[in-house]
Amino acid sequence: MTTVTLSGVGAAMPQPGDAPSSLEWLIYQSATAALVDAGLTRAELDGVVIAASDQVDGRAISSMLTSGPAGAYLNEEINVASSPAHALVTAYLQILSGTHERLLVSSWGKASETAGGSIQAAERLSVEPFYERDGGLSALAATALQASAHRAAAPDRARAEAAAAAVAARNHADGMTPADVLASPLVAWPLRALECPRETDAAFSIVVERSGRAGSEGISLDGAGWCTDSGRVAERDLVGLPHLARAAADAYERAGVRDAAAEVGDWQLHDYSPDAELLAYAPLGLCAPEEALELALAGAQPVNRGGGSLRGEAPFGGPLRKVVDAVSQLRAGAGVERAVAQIAGGFAGQFQTVLVIGRQA
Amino acid sequence: MSASVLRPQPVAAIGVGQTRFGPTREAPTYVELLHESAQSALAAAEMTIDDIDAVVLALAPESLMGVNHAERWCVDYIGGRLKPVMRVQTGGATGLSAVQAGYHHVASGLYDRVLVVGADRVRESGDAQKIFNKIWDPFYERDLPFTTITMIAMSAVRYMHRHGLTERQMARVSVKAHHNGALNPNAHIRREVTIDEVLESRTLAWPLKLLDACPQSAGGCAVVLASADAVDERRHVPAWISGVAMSGETYFIGDRLELSERGFDYGDAEALAVAAERAYAMAGITDPRNQIDVVETYASFTPVEIHNAEALGLADLGTAAPLFEEGFFDLDGEIPLNPSGGVICTNPISVTAMVRFAEATLQVQGRAGAHQVRGAQTAVATGAGGSHQFFNVAVLTGERRA
Numbered sequence: 001m002t003t004v005t006l007s008g009v010g011a012a013m014p015q016p017g018d019a020p021s022s023l024e025w026l027i028y029q030s031a032t033a034a035l036v037d038a039g040l041t042r043a044e045l046d047g048v049v050i051a052a053s054d055q056v057d058g059r060a061i062s063s064m065l066t067s068g069p070a071g072a073y074l075n076e077e078i079n080v081a082s083s084p085a086h087a088l089v090t091a092y093l094q095i096l097s098g099t100h101e102r103l104l105v106s107s108w109g110k111a112s113e114t115a116g117g118s119i120q121a122a123e124r125l126s127v128e129p130f131y132e133r134d135g136g137l138s139a140l141a142a143t144a145l146q147a148s149a150h151r152a153a154a155p156d157r158a159r160a161e162a163a164a165a166a167v168a169a170r171n172h173a174d175g176m177t178p179a180d181v182l183a184s185p186l187v188a189w190p191l192r193a194l195e196c197p198r199e200t201d202a203a204f205s206i207v208v209e210r211s212g213r214a215g216s217e218g219i220s221l222d223g224a225g226w227c228t229d230s231g232r233v234a235e236r237d238l239v240g241l242p243h244l245a246r247a248a249a250d251a252y253e254r255a256g257v258r259d260a261a262a263e264v265g266d267w268q269l270h271d272y273s274p275d276a277e278l279l280a281y282a283p284l285g286l287c288a289p290e291e292a293l294e295l296a297l298a299g300a301q302p303v304n305r306g307g308g309s310l311r312g313e314a315p316f317g318g319p320l321r322k323v324v325d326a327v328s329q330l331r332a333g334a335g336v337e338r339a340v341a342q343i344a345g346g347f348a349g350q351f352q353t354v355l356v357i358g359r360q361a
Numbered sequence: 362m363s364a365s366v367l368r369p370q371p372v373a374a375i376g377v378g379q380t381r382f383g384p385t386r387e388a389p390t391y392v393e394l395l396h397e398s399a400q401s402a403l404a405a406a407e408m409t410i411d412d413i414d415a416v417v418l419a420l421a422p423e424s425l426m427g428v429n430h431a432e433r434w435c436v437d438y439i440g441g442r443l444k445p446v447m448r449v450q451t452g453g454a455t456g457l458s459a460v461q462a463g464y465h466h467v468a469s470g471l472y473d474r475v476l477v478v479g480a481d482r483v484r485e486s487g488d489a490q491k492i493f494n495k496i497w498d499p500f501y502e503r504d505l506p507f508t509t510i511t512m513i514a515m516s517a518v519r520y521m522h523r524h525g526l527t528e529r530q531m532a533r534v535s536v537k538a539h540h541n542g543a544l545n546p547n548a549h550i551r552r553e554v555t556i557d558e559v560l561e562s563r564t565l566a567w568p569l570k571l572l573d574a575c576p577q578s579a580g581g582c583a584v585v586l587a588s589a590d591a592v593d594e595r596r597h598v599p600a601w602i603s604g605v606a607m608s609g610e611t612y613f614i615g616d617r618l619e620l621s622e623r624g625f626d627y628g629d630a631e632a633l634a635v636a637a638e639r640a641y642a643m644a645g646i647t648d649p650r651n652q653i654d655v656v657e658t659y660a661s662f663t664p665v666e667i668h669n670a671e672a673l674g675l676a677d678l679g680t681a682a683p684l685f686e687e688g689f690f691d692l693d694g695e696i697p698l699n700p701s702g703g704v705i706c707t708n709p710i711s712v713t714a715m716v717r718f719a720e721a722t723l724q725v726q727g728r729a730g731a732h733q734v735r736g737a738q739t740a741v742a743t744g745a746g747g748s749h750q751f752f753n754v755a756v757l758t759g760e761r762r763a
Contacts, residue, residue, distance in 0.1 A: 055429040060422040061452040064747040077609035082448035097369040097468035126429040228446040
C-alpha cells in the first residue's frame with residue numbers, strides 16, 4: 001500500500017498592523033513556505049491542486065490568477081472549488097493512483113478584501129434561488145440554526161450552553177473564560193459574539209507526496225473520508241450529522257483505525273461554532289453522544305489544542321489550518337502518534353471531510 | 362508527470378448522457394438539466410444512483426447563473442446526498458478536469474463507480490461576455506480591453522502573421538464543424554454553412570466572425586466511470602482512459618508573447634502540447650498521426666482548432682491549415698477532428714470539455730450514430746479554459762492499456 005506523506009506545510013497569516021498583502025502574495029508566501037519546509041523547489045512538483053472560491057476572492061474563475069502564485073505555471077493544475085479539504089483529498093487520490101508523486105495543495109481566504117460584511121452577503125447568494133433565498137439564510141444563520149438545534153436537543157439546556165461557552169473559551173486560546181463568552185452580545189441566537197469566528201486573511205499550503213524521497217518522511221496522511229449532506233438545511237439532521245459519521249468511517253477504515261477515542265491523540269475539529277465541535281464528537285468516535293457535554297466541561301480532551309477557528313478564520317480556505325495544526329502537533333511529539341483533522345464547509349457543515357494523520361515510525 | 366512504479370487502477374467510461382443542447386432550454390432549470398444528464402448517463406451504464414460510490418460536479422464560474430457555490434444547491438439533484446461529492450472549476454476546461462478528478466477516484470482503488478456530471482445555462486446571466494470581461498487582471502490587462510473573443514482574435518492575428526493563415530482557411534474549419542454538427546442530434550447549431558457565408562458573417566473582432574465562433578448554449582452532460590471489476594460485472598462496452606493530463610499557462614497574456622523554447626508563442630497553444638505529451642506518454646502514444654483515430658478538441662473559435670491540431674501532434678507547427686482545406690480532418694478524412702461539430706456548434710461552458718470526453722467515449726464505443734468514425738479505437742478529448750490558459754487531454758482506447 002502506498003504511503004502518502006505530508007512533507008511540508010506553509011502558512012501566511014498576516015497579523016493586525018502588518019503591511020497590506022495582495023492575495024497573490026499571501027498565496028505565494030504559503031506555497032514557498034511549504035516547499036521550503038519540504039526541502040523542495042517548484043520544479044520538483046508534478047502538480048498543484050488548489051481550492052479557490054470565486055465568491056470569496058471576488059473574481060470569476062479566480063484560479064486564472066491564483067494558480068500562478070501557487071506554482072502551477074506549465075504544470076498540472078486543478079481547482080477543486082467545493083472545499084479546501086477536497087483539494088487535499090484530490091491530491092491524496094492522485095498519489096494513491098500512482099499518476100503523481102509530489103503535489104502542492106493550496107487554499108486561502110482574504111476577508112479584508114471584502115470588508116463590511118460582504119462575505120455573508122455573498123453567502124446568501126449561494127442559497128437555493130427559487131424557494132429559500134428570500135429566507136435570508138447565510139453561513140452564520142445556518143450555524144446558529146444548528147447551535148439552536150443542538151441546545152434544544154440537549155437534556156439540560158443550561159449544561160449545553162455552559163459546555164459551548166467552555167469550548168469557545170478554550171478555542172480562543174487567549175485566556176478567555178466561559179464567563180467572558182456568556183457575557184458577550186448575541187449575534188445570531190443562540191450564538192454570542194465570542195462563539196463566532198472573526199474573519200481574517202490567510203493562505204495555507206501543504207506538500208503531499210508518495211513516500212520514498214529522503215527527507216519526505218515524518219508525517220503521513222493515513223486515511224481520508226469525505227461525505228456530503230443535502231443542500232436543504234431544513235431537511236438535514238443537524239444534530240446527528242450522518243454524513244460526518246460516514247466520512248469518519250471511510251477515513252478510519254482506510255487508515256486502519258479501530259478505536260478512534262483510544263488511538264487518536266490530537267483532534268483538530270471544525271468549530272465554526274462551539275456547538276458544531278460538540279456535535280462532531282460522537283460521529284467521529286471521540287465519545288458517545290451523551291458524553292459530549294461532560295467531556296467538554298471536564299476540559300481534558302485533546303481537541304483543538306493551540307486554539308480553534310475562533311482565534312480567527314479566513315473564509316473558505318481557512319479550515320486548511322486544521323491540517324497544518326495537526327502536523328504541528330504531531331511534529332511536536334508529546335506522545336501523540338495520530339491526529340484527526342476535520343474540515344467542514346457549506347451551510348452548517350454540509351460537506352464533511354475527515355483526515356487521519358500519523359507520525360511515521 | 363513523474364515516472365511511476367505504482368500503476369493506476371484501470372478506469373473506463375461506461376455510460377454517457379447528454380441533454381439536447383440549445384440557446385436557452387427555457388423549461389428545465391439548472392438543477393433539472395443536471396438531473397436529466399445524470400439519469401441519462403446512469404441509464405446508458407445500466408445503473409441507478411444507488412450503484413454510484415461518489416460524484417464529481419463540473420461547475421465553471423457560477424456567476425454565469427447567479428448562484429454562488431451552487432454545488433451546495435446541486436447535491437440533491439445529482440444523487441450526492443450521503444455520498445462523497447466534490448466540485449471542480451477550471452473555467453472552460455472544467456468538464457474534463459472533473460472527469461480527471463473522477464478518474465483519480467477510481468484509479469486510486471478507493472471507488473468503483475463514479476458519476477461525473479455538470480450543466481450550464483450560459484445565457485442565464487444575459488450575456489456571458491459581461492461576466493468574462495471581469496476575468497482579467499484588473500491592474501494590467503483588463504483595460505486593453507480583453508474579452509474571450511479579443512484574446513483569441515489577438516492569437517489568430519499572431520498565427521496569421523507567423524504562418525500565413527487566411528480567413529478563408531479559418532472559414533473552412535467552420536464549414537467542417539457545421540457539417541458535422543448537422544449530423545449530431547444533440548448539437549445546439551445544426552445547419553450547414555458555406556465558406557462565403559462564414560466570410561460574410563458579422564465581424565466580432567477581426568479576424569473572427571460570427572460563424573468562426575462558438576454559441577452560448579444550455580444543456581448538461583454526465584459520464585459514469587468504472588473500475589475494471591465494475592466493467593466486468595455487467596459486461597459494459599468500455600472506453601478505457603489510457604492517458605489523462607492537464608497543464609496550466611501563465612495568467613498574463615503579455616508574458617506569452619515571446620517564442621518559447623519549443624518554438625511556441627501566443628499564436629499557439631503550448632500548454633496543450635505539454636498536456637498532450639503527458640497524456641500520450643501514459644497511453645503509449647509515440648506517433649499521434651498514426652495512432653489516433655479521432656479527436657474531439659475544445660476549440661471555441663476556428664483558429665484555435667488549427668493550432669490545437671498542431672499542439673496535439675497531428676501536424677507540424679504552422680502547417681495544419683492546408684490540411685483542413687484538403688479534408689484531412691473531415692469526418693471521412695485521415696483523422697476526423699470534432700465529428701460532433703465541436704464547440705463551434707455547442708458550448709455549454711461548464712460541460713463543454715466533458716462533451717468532448719463524452720463524444721470521444723461514444724466514438725470508441727461505436728455509439729456515435731451518424732457522426733461515428735468507422736473503426737475508431739483511439740480517441741483524444743481536450744479541454745481549454747481561462748485566458749486560453751488551462752488545457753487538459755484525455756486518451757480513450759478500446760483496449761485496456763493501463
